Amino acid sequence: xxxxxxxxxxxxAGILAKLSLTPEEQKEAGKDLEQMLNYIDKLNELNxxxxxxxxxxxxxxxxFRNDEARPYEGGRNKIxxxxxxxxxxxxxxxxxxx
Amino acid sequence: MHKKQCGNGVEMKQYEIVIGLEVHVELATKTKIxxxxxxxxxxxPNTHTCPVCTGMPGTLPALNKxxxxxxxxxxxxxxxxxxxxxxxxxxNYFYPDNSQNYQISQLYLPICxxxxxxxxxxxxxxxxxxHEIHMEEDAGKLVHDxxxxxxxxxxxxxxxxxxxxxxxxxxxxADEVIAYxxxxxxxxxxxxxxxxxxxxxxxxxDINLSVREAGVKKLGTxxxxxNLNSFRAIRRAIEGEKERQIALLEEGKKVxxxxxxxxxxxxxxxxxxxxxxxxxxRYFPEPDLAPLVIEEEWLENxxxxxPELRDEKMERYAREYDLPEYDISILTSAKxxxxxxxxxxxxxxxxxxVSNWLMVETMRLLREREMDAEELSFxxxxxxxxxxxxxxxxxxxxxxKEVFEKIFDEDIEPKTYxxxxxxxxxxxxxxxxxxxxxxxxxxxxxxxxxxxxxxKAMGFLTGQAMKAMKGKADPSAINKILLExxx
Numbered sequence: 053x054x055x056x057x058x059x060x061x062x063x064x065a066g067i068l069a070k071l072s073l074t075p076e077e078q079k080e081a082g083k084d085l086e087q088m089l090n091y092i093d094k095l096n097e098l099n100x101x102x103x104x105x106x107x108x109x110x111x112x113x114x115x116f117r118n119d120e121a122r123p124y125e126g127g128r129n130k131i132x133x134x135x136x137x138x139x140x141x142x143x144x145x146x147x148x149x150x
Numbered sequence: 151m152h153k154k155q156c157g158n159g160v161e162m163k164q165y166e167i168v169i170g171l172e173v174h175v176e177l178a179t180k181t182k183i184x185x186x187x188x189x190x191x192x193x194x195p196n197t198h199t200c201p202v203c204t205g206m207p208g209t210l211p212a213l214n215k216x217x218x219x220x221x222x223x224x225x226x227x228x229x230x231x232x233x234x235x236x237x238x239x240x241x242n243y244f245y246p247d248n249s250q251n252y253q254i255s256q257l258y259l260p261i262c263x264x265x266x267x268x269x270x271x272x273x274x275x276x277x278x279x280x281h282e283i284h285m286e287e288d289a290g291k292l293v294h295d296x297x298x299x300x301x302x303x304x305x306x307x308x309x310x311x312x313x314x315x316x317x318x319x320x321x322x323x324a325d326e327v328i329a330y331x332x333x334x335x336x337x338x339x340x341x342x343x344x345x346x347x348x349x350x351x352x353x354x355x356d357i358n359l360s361v362r363e364a365g366v367k368k369l370g371t372x373x374x375x376x377n378l379n380s381f382r383a384i385r386r387a388i389e390g391e392k393e394r395q396i397a398l399l400e401e402g403k404k405v406x407x408x409x410x411x412x413x414x415x416x417x418x419x420x421x422x423x424x425x426x427x428x429x430x431x432r433y434f435p436e437p438d439l440a441p442l443v444i445e446e447e448w449l450e451n452x453x454x455x456x457p458e459l460r461d462e463k464m465e466r467y468a469r470e471y472d473l474p475e476y477d478i479s480i481l482t483s484a485k486x487x488x489x490x491x492x493x494x495x496x497x498x499x500x501x502x503x504v505s506n507w508l509m510v511e512t513m514r515l516l517r518e519r520e521m522d523a524e525e526l527s528f529x530x531x532x533x534x535x536x537x538x539x540x541x542x543x544x545x546x547x548x549x550x551k552e553v554f555e556k557i558f559d560e561d562i563e564p565k566t567y568x569x570x571x572x573x574x575x576x577x578x579x580x581x582x583x584x585x586x587x588x589x590x591x592x593x594x595x596x597x598x599x600x601x602x603x604x605x606k607a608m609g610f611l612t613g614q615a616m617k618a619m620k621g622k623a624d625p626s627a628i629n630k631i632l633l634e635x636x637x
Contacts, residue, residue, distance in 0.1 A: 068430060070244050107237055107435040115440045119179050119216035122186040124200035131199050131305075141195040142293075142302035145246040149294055149301075 055089035057082045164364040165399070167392050168372075169327055169357060170319035173334060174312050175344045176288065176352040177220045182309035183287050184211030184254065189311075191350075195304035203309035205249030210438055217311040218261070218442065220343040221285050222452050224313060225262030227337045227459055228280050234444050236261045238285075238436040246303050247289040255314075256284035257433045261442070266318075267337070269329040278330045279318030288312050313343075319358065319369065324388040328381050331355060336460050340485050345524065348379050355384060360405070361395045370395070371405040375419055377412050387412040391419060463488060471501040480509050484523030487512070493530030494537075503537050511551060515558045528561040536564045548621035549573045576622050579631070585618040586631045600636060608632065 062078045065085070073081060124131070128141055137144035182189055185202035202209045225232055239257040265280035290308040294301045315334065321327050335346040335353060346353040360372035375391060378384045390412075395405050410419040458466070460482050467478045481491045487508055494504045516523060536557060540550045545568055553573065556562045568574055576582060589611055590597055600607040608629075615628045 068242075068432070108437065108440055110440070113441045113443045115213065116215035116218075117181075117186065117212040119181050119214050120186065121181045121188045123198075124187065126200075128194075128196050128199070131196055131201070131204055137300075139302060141197070142304050143196075143246070145301050145303055147294060147299050147301050148246055148292060 055086045055093070057085050057089075163400075165361045165392075165396050166364050167322060167359060167361050167388070168319045168369055169321040169323075169359050169388065170372075171315075171317045171321070171327065171330065172356040172358070172374075173315040173317075173331070174354045174356075175224075175315065175338055175346060177217055177311040177313060178342060178344050179214055179216045179220070179311055181214055183214050183217050183285070183311035184309055187309065193306050195302075196306060198306040199308070203249070204305050205251070211254065213439060213442075214311065217285055218444075219452055220311075220341070221261045221283060221313050222444065222449065223341050223456060224315070224338055224343055225265065225283050226453060226456060227341055228262075228265040228267050228283070228315070228334075230262035230265030230280055230283060232444055232449060233259055233261055233263065235259065235441060236444070237441040238439045239433045240436050241431045241433055243431055245289075246301060247292050247308075249290065249303075249305060249308060253287060253289065254436055254439070255286035258435070260284035261444075267330070267333050269326060269333050271326055271329060276320075276326070278320045278326070281316045281318050283313050283315050286312050286314060319360075319372075324385040327355075327357070327384060327388060331381070331384070336483075336485075339524070340457060340459050342457070342485075347522075348381070351379065354379070357384065357387065357391075359388065359391050359395070361392060361399065370399075371407050373405065373407065374409045375412050376409060376422070378414075380414075383412060383414040386414065386417060387419065390417060394419070471495070471505075473501060473505055477502075477505045477509060480513070481505060486524045486526050490526060490528075490530045490533065494534040497531055497534035498537050500537055500541075503541075504533065507533055507537070507554065511554050512558065515555065526558075528557050532557045532561060532564055539564055539568065543624055544568070544574055546575050546616075546621055546624060548616065549575070552621070573622060575624050576619060579627070582615075582619065582623055582627055583631055583635075585623075586615050586628060586635060589614045589618060590632075590635060597636065 059078065059082075062073075062082045062085075066073050066078070132138045132141070132143065135143050176189075179189060181187060182198075182203055185200050187198045187200050187203055190198065196204075202211060222232055236256065236259045238254050240252045241255045241257070242252045244251050260282040262283035263281065265283075266277045267280065268275050268277050270276075288307050288310040290303050290305040292301050292303055317330065321330060331353075338344050338346050338353075344352055348354070355378055357375045357378065358372045359375065360370035362368065362370040373391060373395070375387050378387055391410070398405055406421075409422045411422045412419045463482050464478050467473055467481065468475070473481075480487075482488050491501075491504055491508055495501045498504065512523075512526070515521075516526075533554075536550060536554060539545050539553075540547060545553065549568070553562075553564050553567060556567060557564060593611060593614060596607040596610050600611065611632055612625060612628050615632065616623060616625060619628070
């Protein structure tokens with residue numbers, strides 16, 4: 053029942069989520085995650101042997117769009133509107149290669 | 151198996167390489183996989199984007215039906231089972247080329263699996279298995295600015311539909327890899343599902359390679375190589391990586407499982423390092439997309455629409471046109487070439503002549519113009535017309551080549567063109583006689599040679615007369631007159 057998340061696992065989760073947490077925050081978040089895992093354990097108590105997994109909340113399939121181009125009416129300016137930094141129509145981000 | 155001897159007499163072990171490929175192919179749809187933005191290449195940065203393909207919060211993907219149809223078509227053509235109940239999954243990773251922080255792909259239920267294609271190898275035919283084919287979206291493009299220490303992002307490619315074709319580790323040499331890629335490329339081109347250009351990135355291959363001692367069953371540790379955009383780079387990268395791994399094993403070291411980037415300029419590969427490179431994608435079923443059910447009727451419909459593929463075409467050409475095997479392999483090496491061949495032959499009923507024009511002059515001009523056969527744009531009717539003009543002796547072979555070049559470049563109508571340019575063969579015998587007489591006067595030595603029994607001189611004299619007529623004469627007519635005047 054009682055799940056334990058180690059400091060190492062919390063650090064790894066932080067790396068994957070690109071979050072830098074203080075040791076206190078790590079401890080807090082770790083506790084939250086432990087509670088979530090406990091809840092999952094509770095669900096796991098159910099017998100789901102012959103039950104189809106549900107991948108989608110609506111009982112629908114094959115929702116398609118036809119291959120017809122329609123430019124976005126807002127245009128590039130709208131797309132770039134919220135970018136913290138932009139240059140010549142492109143988003144500017146911190147350098148991604150060393 | 152024989153063993154090589156080292157310089158110092160120590161026996162060296164024999165190794166074999168095992169290669170599997172992951173091939174990404176950009177599909178030829180007009181629009182992206184999950185939004186209505188154009189997939190057209192080369193637009194100004196971020197002009198083919200919308201809130202969906204730039205990952206704005208609250209947007210929903212809508213699947214392009216054509217993507218599914220192309221993926222199924224490729225699966226059928228590569229003998230795969232089509233997954234009747236398929237869906238998409240989220241692959242989570244943070245990188246600025248991916249605005250959503252996840253890529254929509256397929257992990258658990260890929261659209262096609264368990265297929266394979268036959269390739270020709272030095273040892274005969276061999277089947278390369280296809281583990282699976284799945285659909286996914288392409289990422290945006292990053293350009294790095296060294297001076298300003300930043301990167302620029304263009305999301306025009308973000309959301310362009312891809313299929314990833316994952317082979318089994320069934321290849322054992324660079325030749326087999328290239329045979330497999332060539333075969334795959336032709337199948338997909340014939341289907342019209344992609345233009346499959348390695349140089350332009352619409353077909354990209356990642357190579358998984360490991361080495362093991364000959365006879366050992368267990369696979370060695372593999373590396374994955376990226377950034378291969380020509381057959382030449384692929385061949386060199388395979389040789390280079392094989393040598394590197396063997397050297398490690400010979401030194402008693404281990405091969406590390408990693409992704410490496412091939413630098414074709416330097417001819418070496420580097421491990422791709424990104425800080426905190428955690429290959430933990432935390433896949434989960436994509437909640438924003440409904441599952442995909444491929445019903446029998448739809449599948450049958452796609453099956454019926456499958457065009458004739460290269461192997462079938464080659465068999466049919468041998469049956470219907472009585473052409474040499476060599477001609478057939480060249481004519482079918484590009485869909486466009488085969489299309490022109492069939493259309494022109496239907497018009498003039500002279501398959502061998504059409505084939506010759508395509509194999510010799512067309513190939514020569516393609517090389518000279520540095521063009522791909524798929525870029526050919528002349529009308530088959532104009533080639534058929536040209537063949538009729540030569541056969542009817544309206545123009546000479548020399549003039550025909552000149553006219554063909556015009557057809558190739560500008561798709562001119564040959565009959566009108568030769569009339570406008572006055573290129574018709576001169577039928578007026580006195581004009582030919584006049585030219586031949588001049589040639590005989592101006593070339594006393596060859597004439598003497600001919601009379602002395604050197605029949606070869608005849609060819610030279612005919613050539614000279616042809617030149618004097620600017621190619622506008624029937625060589626047999628010249629020949630006849632030459633013989634007359636020299637006897």
